[in-house]
Amino acid sequence: MLAIRVETDSAGNSLQLADCSRPSAVAGQVLIKVAAAGVNRPDLLQRQGLYPPPPGASDILGLEIAGTVVETGPGVTAIKVGEKVCALVSGGGYAEFCSADAACCLPMPDNFSFVQAAALPECFFTVWSNVFDRVGLRAGERLLVHGGGSGIGVTAIQLAKAFSAQVFVTAGSEEKCRRCLELGADAAIDYSRQDFVDAVAGLTDGKGVEVVLDMIGGDYFPRNMRALAIDGRLAQIAIQHGAKAEINLWAMMQKRLTLTGSTLRGRDVGFKADIAGQLLAKVWPLLEKGAISPVIDSVFPLAAAEQAHARMINNQHFGKIILEI
Secondary structure: OEEEEEOOOOOOOOEEEEEOOOOOOOOOEEEEEEEEEEEOHHHHHHHOOOOOOOOOOOOOOOOEEEEEEEEEOOOOOOOOOOOEEEEEOOOOOOEOEEEEEHHHEEEOOOOOOHHHHHOOHHHHHHHHHHHHHHOOOOOOOEEEEOOOOOHHHHHHHHHHHHOOOEEEEEEOOHHHHHHHHHHOOOEEEEOOOOOHHHHHHHHOOOOOEEEEEEOOOOOHHHHHHHHEEEEEEEEEOOOOOOOOOOOOHHHHHHHOOEEEEOOOOOOOHHHHHHHHHHHHHHOHHHHHOOOOOOOEEEEEEHHHHHHHHHHHHOOOOOOEEEEEO
16 A cells, blocks of 8 residues: 655655555454545654654554545444544554554544545544543633644634633734634634733733643743633643743642643543544534534645645644545
């Protein structure tokens, strides 16, 4: 099968289309003929050697796919050959075929294309498990989302609004802020022009927000604490500005803050299966009726994975970047 390998050619590129061994479906898994795969920032880290796949996972890039099941492994009864699914995988998505745990597969929503379905797993699993499960966003609360124009950001805006929360976002341009507002955000803060802590204070009469979803880390950490309300909760899901920050423990104690973080890729199948079940029950009906939908920024052929990564590296995207196989 054809797949993207991390290599270097004479032009200096590092993502190359190559012939690789086709995987098979072992016990509890299905083999999917991949039609589309999502591009995510962890892919950028992996190609740099900074985010290796967990033991036993494919070293091919790609954490989410959509396609058709062509093989089922022993013990799989709920999914049949020929079904169209999207799946959260621990690796192997940038390829013509990819194995996936059956418990991490979800049916492709009615009237969705493979491209749309491939935009769902990574962001929806991440947002649901962190914003709704881990820090328990409730109706009527205020959520601040950093990177409102990212795949995570556009997902968080829609899910939070669907469950009756108020949503503020940060984004890096006037255009991205405008598009976040069109998507349903209650306020959008251009971080290149305004300090988000001051903006949040103005939007909340100085009270702050109940929940922050942050993928920036570093110097954002103490600022997030300042932006949080009494009993506020921070969900840290990435560290684009670095892994280290200084914490004012007294401020944390005074405001009774909950500071937590997580990664998704290394969690066990049981954890991911539980999230899949919640998404199927609570979110898939919203997708089916069009109340929420993935935002597709751009689609590239598999052979153009390098260009797809460049678009993400340069922060040119709004929504999801997809590879079509």
